[in-house]
Amino acid sequence: MNKESNIRNYIPFEPSVKPLYKENDKDYWYLFKDNKLMMLKEEDKLILPRWKDVNELNVSLYNIQHMGADCGCNCHCGEIEDDVEVYGIEFLDLKALPEIVGEKIYSLASKANLLLNWLKLNRCCGICGSATYKKDSYTERALVCSNCGNTTWPRTSPAVIVAITKGDKLLLARNKQFPNRVYSCVAGFVEYGETFEECVKREVYEEVGIKIKNIKYFGSQPWPFPNSMMIGFTAEYLEGDIKVDGEEIVHAGWFSKDEVEKMYRESISINSELIEWFLKNH
Numbered sequence: 001m002n003k004e005s006n007i008r009n010y011i012p013f014e015p016s017v018k019p020l021y022k023e024n025d026k027d028y029w030y031l032f033k034d035n036k037l038m039m040l041k042e043e044d045k046l047i048l049p050r051w052k053d054v055n056e057l058n059v060s061l062y063n064i065q066h067m068g069a070d071c072g073c074n075c076h077c078g079e080i081e082d083d084v085e086v087y088g089i090e091f092l093d094l095k096a097l098p099e100i101v102g103e104k105i106y107s108l109a110s111k112a113n114l115l116l117n118w119l120k121l122n123r124c125c126g127i128c129g130s131a132t133y134k135k136d137s138y139t140e141r142a143l144v145c146s147n148c149g150n151t152t153w154p155r156t157s158p159a160v161i162v163a164i165t166k167g168d169k170l171l172l173a174r175n176k177q178f179p180n181r182v183y184s185c186v187a188g189f190v191e192y193g194e195t196f197e198e199c200v201k202r203e204v205y206e207e208v209g210i211k212i213k214n215i216k217y218f219g220s221q222p223w224p225f226p227n228s229m230m231i232g233f234t235a236e237y238l239e240g241d242i243k244v245d246g247e248e249i250v251h252a253g254w255f256s257k258d259e260v261e262k263m264y265r266e267s268i269s270i271n272s273e274l275i276e277w278f279l280k281n282h
């Protein structure tokens with residue numbers, strides 16, 4: 001086995017600023033129009049367009065970036081300027097992708113969305129307001145100010161999510177923005193200069209009024225709306241009575257395994273993974 005295929009087995013997606021392989025008709029293109037991903041209908045399934053398909057459409061592309069390689073195929077992303085109303089082409093909302101096209105394409109489309117948003121938000125320098133340009137580098141993805149040299153890199157905003165148990169029960173809360181009867185683990189954005197663990201304690205105390213202990217790292221998941229990263233934890237109840245803040249959380253409670261099973265709807269979110277962890281281990 002050569003070195004290249006070793007890498008592909010270990011890391012199926014290799015991020016890269018410039019193409020790792022010679023660009024060709026088989027390159028994948030993650031193209032967006034109005035924040036929706038372009039897919040092609042092939043018989044009864046949807047597939048990601050390759051360069052050959054994109055080229056045939058003869059549309060104008062902008063904000064083009066190279067993402068890296070997926071199992072040895074270059075991946076690019078960009079936006080489509082023109083309206084495309086061609087039979088066999090569909091534009092899909094990012095949040096609908098996991099159920100329609102699976103986790104792999106969702107994950108890569110998420111990366112593409114993050115890069116495209118980063119480019120859009122940093123057209124001008126945050127210090128002097130002058131135009132930025134893409135740094136010419138093989139190793140560093142950056143935008144540099146044409147006037148003062150200020151440099152920005154793709155950013156990720158961390159948020160935490162925590163499954164809190166009390167004996168054989170799990171704490172679930174309903175966010176004001178959720179539809180009726182949809183409950184989840186407690187979550188919130190990390191404040192400046194805060195550790196993840198401090199954030200977990202603060203969010204839980206602010207939103208549901210209880211103190212927790214034994215905070216343990218569970219896993220993480222990119223959440224590209226537009227550039228978050230969910231960091232999952234488990235924790236145990238320490239003290240206090242549930243008292244929701246009424247602002248973000250309108251109801252919270254301790255739920256038994258049977259109750260959680262009835263409420264649970266499978267999705268690819270880390271919230272689902274945390275709930276599955278509870279169901280398996282309690």
Ligand SMILES: [Zn+2]
Pocket residue numbers: 125126127128129130145146147148149150
């Ligand atoms: Zn500047």
